[in-house]
Amino acid sequence: LTELLHFAALGTAGGLKQPSWCHLHHQKKVKGVNVVILEGLSQSHFYKNYLTMEHLRTNYTTRVTFTPSPISVASGIFSSDVPKLDRPPVPKSDDKLHKAVKHHPVIKKYGTQKRGVTAYVLTQEEMIKNHFPVRGIRGFEDFSCTKNNVRVTDDSPLYGLDCEMCLTEKGHELTRVSLVDSDGNCVLDELVKPQSRVLNYLTKFSGITAAMLQPITTTLRVVQAKLRMLLPGDAVLVGHSLNNDLIALKLIHQHVIDTSLLYKKELGQKFKLKVLAEMVLKRQIQTDENNGHNPTEDAAAALELAQYFIKTGPHQVVELHLEELWGYKPKEESSECSPAPSHRHETY
Structure with missing residues (x-):
């Protein structure tokens, strides 16, 4: 979830890649990100009262189930590392691999x-x-x-x-x-x-x-x-x-x-x-x-x-x-270490 929030707020301009588990279209048009956390409520509450929740049912049609965690969602979001936008890129040179490792x-x-x-x-x-x-x-x-x-x-x-x-x-x-x-x-x-x-x-x-x-x-x-x-x-x-x-x-x-x-x-x-x-x-x-x-x-x-x-x-x-886990390929023009697309997951 944090991965999605980071990308929605900062996008590629902030040096971020698409989340590994979903695809956000037209991120540049996102003007703001709102997160609403309903403590104590679960997916089962929503479906038990499905017919009475007309607004939620009709306006929020994309639903994703995450693996539950004992830690509160808010704690996980606010304690996550904030991306550093001034991260130096890896030079495109013969020692490219060495630089990628050095800054890993x-x-x-x-x-x-x-x-x-x-x-x-x-x-x-x-x-x-x-x-x-x-x-x-x-x-x-x-x-x-x-x-x-x-x-x-x-x-x-x-x-x-x-x-x-x-x-x-x-x-x-x-x-x-x-x-x-x-x-x-x-x-x-x-x-x-x-x-x-x-x-x-x-x-x-x-x-x-x-x-x-x-x-x-x-x-x-x-x-x-x-x-x-x-x-x-x-x-x-x-x-x-x-x-x-x-x-x-x-x-x-x-x-x-x-x-x-x-x-x-x-x-x-x-x-x-x-x-x-x-x-x-x-x-x-x-x-x-x-x-x-x-x-x-x-x-x-x-x-x-x-x-x-x-x-x-x-x-x-x-x-x-470096390549199979962190997605870095020395022969590619891109200099960023990013998740390999072959390991994307549809749901958590």
């Missing part, structure tokens, strides 16, 4: 040298900026804390984490959690009973159905206790948009690596985990469109992406995947 957002963030695990663990400031639950921050008072009582080193173990959620009367609640160790072995895969009445199981994304949860008695507190027991004091949790998973778990863990931030795009945009797995790991995930995602598969993919980045180093990662 990954290189600007992490440099060119190979470094260990600790270089990629988010600082507390970065965690707050990216909406991670942090001890002492308002809104996370009732969150459980893991035993982060050991200093993280480059030898600290990595664990991949992924969760699935449903929509309840109180918002998004956990329905499944998966944890994999440094070798990719699944050490936890649990279905979890939501505390509140379920409004939507979000089966398309989560794979969770009412029948699956009907016999389940495992609660959020039980899962929190299991994670505290499984994770050593210096464990580093790895995930893709991991803040969403920790919020669903109501869990604070201070040592994290987020692959959605590790493989940076320009302008604060993020790659989908499915795209990174396909382009970097050469592996297909999330292939079953009818039964949702497999959190164990997603947790393992995020873990492997982080391990690959650390082992390979930022410079080589960018050089190896």
Whole structure:
């Protein structure tokens, strides 16, 4: 959504490309962008009262469904990076590729040298900026804390984490959690009973159905206790948009690596985990469109992406995947790094 808002407001004159998931025609004629956020209302409310909402029904005919997030839409919009319009273009010369790498957002963030695990663990400031639950921050008072009582080193173990959620009367609640160790072995895969009445199981994304949860008695507190027991004091949790998973778990863990931030795009945009797995790991995930995602598969993919980045180093990662991930082609006249059109998605 932020990608669309940026382009609608600034367009190509601001150095932006069309959004990866839709096409906005005649952007130059856009005189203003208005965003209306109705907190507490969902798509189901609209369709339940479809006939009575004549104005919405007839004047707003383009409707898009996004993957739900525990973070408010407003927070996501206002915390996103604002494009820098004075970004220097890459010169059209023999060292074009070198310049593209030099000015790449990954290189600007992490440099060119190979470094260990600790270089990629988010600082507390970065965690707050990216909406991670942090001890002492308002809104996370009732969150459980893991035993982060050991200093993280480059030898600290990595664990991949992924969760699935449903929509309840109180918002998004956990329905499944998966944890994999440094070798990719699944050490936890649990279905979890939501505390509140379920409004939507979000089966398309989560794979969770009412029948699956009907016999389940495992609660959020039980899962929190299991994670505290499984994770050593210096464990580093790895995930893709991991803040969403920790919020669903109501869990604070201070040592994290987020692959959605590790493989940076320009302008604060993020790659989908499915795209990174396909382009970097050469592996297909999330292939079953009818039964949702497999959190164990997603947790393992995020873990492997982080391990690959650390082992390979930022410079080589960018050089190896500059074209397929960031859309840069040295032979082209265009000098901008832009998303490859072959990876566009119709919906989220």
